[in-house]
Amino acid sequence: MTEPRSLRRRRRATNEKARGLGKFWLGLARSVCYPLTGLLARTRVTGLENIPAEGPVLLVYNHVSHLDPVFDAVTVHRAGRIPRFLAKSSLWKVPVLRNVLNGVEQIPVYRGTADAQKSLRAAHEAMEKSKVLIIYPDGTITKDPEGWPMTPKFGVARLALGHEVPVVPVARWGTRDVYDHYRKKFRPFPRKTVHVRLGEPLDLSAYRGRELDNQLLREVTDVAMHRVRDLLGEIRGEEPPAEYYSAARKRGRSEDGDA
Secondary structure, eight states: OOOHHHHHHHTGGGOOOOOTTHHHHHHHHHHHHHHHHHHHEEEEEEOGGGSOSSSOEEEEEOOOOTTHHHHHHHHHHHTTOOEEEEEEGGGGGSTTHHHHHHHTTOEEEOTTSTTHHHHHHHHHHHHHTTOEEEEOTTSSSOOOTTOOOBOOOTHHHHHHHHSOOOEEEEEEESHHHHEETTTTEEOOOSOEEEEEEEOOOOOOGGGTTSOOOHHHHHHHHHHHHHHHHHHHHHHHTSOOOSSOBOHHHHTTOOOOSOO
16 A cells, blocks of 8 residues: 555655646645545545656546545545546536636536537646546446446546546545435544545557547446446455446436536
């Protein structure tokens, strides 16, 4: 196990730096997120060295709680990097929070509007600018009662195939024990443990150079999320289900898409 603070110290010379007012907003976010995660849970991280010290990287996570982005942001920052999220646009309506989000270059997602494609374009631009991008292919908090991933969206494959960047699968478990949105349960005590496991970058060489169609997008999406699911199974000490949970399929709809 790599001790997070030691890794950040070793990378001091290559630590990603915020610019201008971004320094202030990043400092504010750090002053809130670190104490908050420490208060809510003990965090155990393995594989943090799989986040490169420099250059672009796409981190592919599972999503089980509204607390996930806070813990995920701290994990990435402990690797000496600044995380960028695809976050729902409604967060930009919250005073002060919108300043923080803009200051640290987060990406608003405009679902169901004419601006929806702006989010994916901004994500591609982040890759081109050597940023760390976190994506939740579920598109939302999983509705699976057992907490396994739902049918993933194609956006992760479009980003992975659109750039020659490391694609790192990550599983995180324990945040739903603190806050379960669907059951409306907030249980900070007794103090929980959040486990984070980062896998090695995926080898997608066999998929590059092929015609970009839905079959290819589905294959690459499944490669990424199957690995995330396996890592989650390792953390939980359980065998992952053979299929993704799909609430939409139960209602007779497809879940494929770019979200």
